[in-house]
């Protein structure tokens with residue numbers, strides 16, 4: 001029996017080594033004036049930044065360039081939008097990690113409308129975005145957020161009243177995603193780990209989500225197999241192992257599709273207030289909490305063998321197991337240990353390194369939603385999961 005489900009459109013996808021060379025032609029198809037977003041360092045250190053800029057210039061495109069150094073705030077987006085509103089931008093291109101892609105996506109959506117992005121952010125503003133936008137091309141240089149596939153841009157304000165909220169509309173799915181694993185060879189190891197753990201979390205949470213459907217299940221499980229095979233290799237040999245970079249790029253791409261169709265779970269529920277209160281990179285928040293949250297999730301479900309989520313967790317546990325022909329509980333136990341092991345091998349920092357303490361834990365738990373997590377954790381378990389990482 002298959003429950004009714006719906007699957008919305010995807011960007012046009014160019015995937016593979018060298019596809020970055022298609023960017024100038026793809027931009028030209030959409031107009032003359034390009035607003036380019038890049039990150040502050042890695043894309044330039046690798047030489048890809050210069051290559052992309054000279055490729056666009058050689059195609060006689062008019063080029064404006066903005067550098068995004070941090071997760072984008074409403075103030076930053078408003079400043080850039082004010083600068084380019086009315087300047088005739090035909091296409092926005094973002095070459096970078098999740099922050100760069102989210103900034104580009106948000107600016108492409110805000111240039112055609114009036115007011116501040118705050119007015120349109122979910123749970124912050126009152127206005128409904130009409131969906132008008134400037135064409136947007138996403139070109140990831142990390143394998144993590146999957147933002148190249150999604151219809152939302154995540155915007156953060158850090159502080160006492162901080163938040164991490166989305167600007168969202170079906171029309172905000174990028175027109176084109178150019179995913180070239182060669183662009184990821186220069187991604188530093190710590191960023192590879194954090195982004196990779198974000199993709200891992202997104203795949204696992206959408207796989208066991210209460211909103212999952214057969215399409216997202218197929219993609220999520222395939223993505224999780226890529227994670228098992230390539231996450232550690234990308235971390236350890238990321239500057240030379242193109243096979244590992246390709247596998248992780250595919251996993252991240254799938255995670256973007258599955259999260260936007262099946263939703264996310266409690267790890268991302270925690271990541272939202274954590275990112276609002278503290279300067280914690282999103283991938284670090286997810287990577288840090290994956291093991292403690294899923295250990296407690298398995299604990300709460302393991303006496304319910306008919307629950308669809310425990311059946312899926314068992315499938316994933318078998319994908320990650322180093323043995324065969326054991327009892328189901330052995331696989332689940334080994335998976336909990338494997339998550340701790342991966343977190344250690346990837347040297348994912350503790351949340352206390354960014355300022356989380358006992359007092360902060362209460363504040364974070366109060367603002368945390370379970371999203372589409374398949375089972376509730378008790379208040380005590382939630383506190384305990386955070387305490388595990390301070």
Ligand SMILES: [Fe+2]
Nearest residue numbers: 145198202286
């Ligand atoms: Fe995420």
